[in-house]
Amino acid sequence: MIEPWLYPTLTAVAVLTGFIDAIAGGGGLIMMPALLVSGVPPIMALGTNKLQSMCGTFVAMGNYGRKGLIDWRPSLPTAALVFVGAGAGALLVQSIDAKWLALVIPLLLLANAVYVLVSPRMTDEDAHQRLTSRGYAPVGGAIGFYDGFFGPGTGSFFTSxxxxxxxxGLTRATALTKFLNWTSNVASVLLFALGGKILWLLGLSMAAGAMLGGWLGSHTAMKFGARLIRPLLVVASVGLTARLLWGWLAS
Incomplete structure (x- = not known):
C-alpha cells in the first residue's frame, strides 16, 4: 500500500531524475532507492521505474530529434537489437537473482568514468568512426540486454x-542514446507489464514529473553541449559506482 503523500513526493523526485537522464543518464541512482525506501518491492520498483523513465526519455528524445541531432533511419537496426535485448533481459531478471552484477558493473562504470574524463574524443566534434551503424548494432543489443536485466549506467554506456x-560528437551521442534508451525502456515496460510488475497509478504520476525533467534536461544539454554533458557523465558514473559497491558490501 503506497501512502498518498508519496505520489507527489516521488513525482517531484522524477522531475530531477528525468532532468539527469536527459543529459547524462543515471537517474535510477536516485529513483530506485527512493522507490525502495517508500516500501515498493524491488521487482515492482524496477518495473515502475522503467515506466516513468520511458516517458521522460520520450520527451527528451523528441526534443533532440526536432533539432536534427538523431539520424533515425541508420539507427533502426541498432534500435531493433536493443529492443530484443532489453526484452530478453527483462524476462530473465524476473526469474533469477541479479545481485552478482552489483560487483561487476561498478568496475565497468569506473572505467567508463575514466574514459569520459581523459578521452580527447569527448567533445562535440565528430571523429573517425571505428564501426558503422550496422556494425554497432550488436553492441547496442548487448547494452539493451543489460538495461532490461539490471539497468544502472545504461545511458553512460550507450553514450561512451x-x-x-x-x-x-558528445551531444549527438547523447541524443541518439535517448532513442536507444527509449527503445529498451519500451521493451522492458511491455515485459514488466505482462508480468504484472508495474504500479500503474504511481508510475504514471511519476511519468508526468519525468517528462517535465526530460524536457528541461534536453534543452539544457543542447544549450551547453559537451562542457555540461562530459562532467555530468563522470559524476553519474562515479556516483553509480559508489552506490552499487555500497549496496553490494551492505548485503
Whole structure:
C-alpha cells in the first residue's frame, strides 16, 4: 500500500531524475532507492521505474530529434537489437537473482568514468568512426540486454560507446542514446507489464514529473553541449559506482 503523500513526493523526485537522464543518464541512482525506501518491492520498483523513465526519455528524445541531432533511419537496426535485448533481459531478471552484477558493473562504470574524463574524443566534434551503424548494432543489443536485466549506467554506456566506436560528437551521442534508451525502456515496460510488475497509478504520476525533467534536461544539454554533458557523465558514473559497491558490501 503506497501512502498518498508519496505520489507527489516521488513525482517531484522524477522531475530531477528525468532532468539527469536527459543529459547524462543515471537517474535510477536516485529513483530506485527512493522507490525502495517508500516500501515498493524491488521487482515492482524496477518495473515502475522503467515506466516513468520511458516517458521522460520520450520527451527528451523528441526534443533532440526536432533539432536534427538523431539520424533515425541508420539507427533502426541498432534500435531493433536493443529492443530484443532489453526484452530478453527483462524476462530473465524476473526469474533469477541479479545481485552478482552489483560487483561487476561498478568496475565497468569506473572505467567508463575514466574514459569520459581523459578521452580527447569527448567533445562535440565528430571523429573517425571505428564501426558503422550496422556494425554497432550488436553492441547496442548487448547494452539493451543489460538495461532490461539490471539497468544502472545504461545511458553512460550507450553514450561512451557511441563516441568511442561510432565517432559521434558528445551531444549527438547523447541524443541518439535517448532513442536507444527509449527503445529498451519500451521493451522492458511491455515485459514488466505482462508480468504484472508495474504500479500503474504511481508510475504514471511519476511519468508526468519525468517528462517535465526530460524536457528541461534536453534543452539544457543542447544549450551547453559537451562542457555540461562530459562532467555530468563522470559524476553519474562515479556516483553509480559508489552506490552499487555500497549496496553490494551492505548485503
Amino acid at each position: 560507446t557511441l563516441v568511442a566506436l561510432r565517432g559521434l
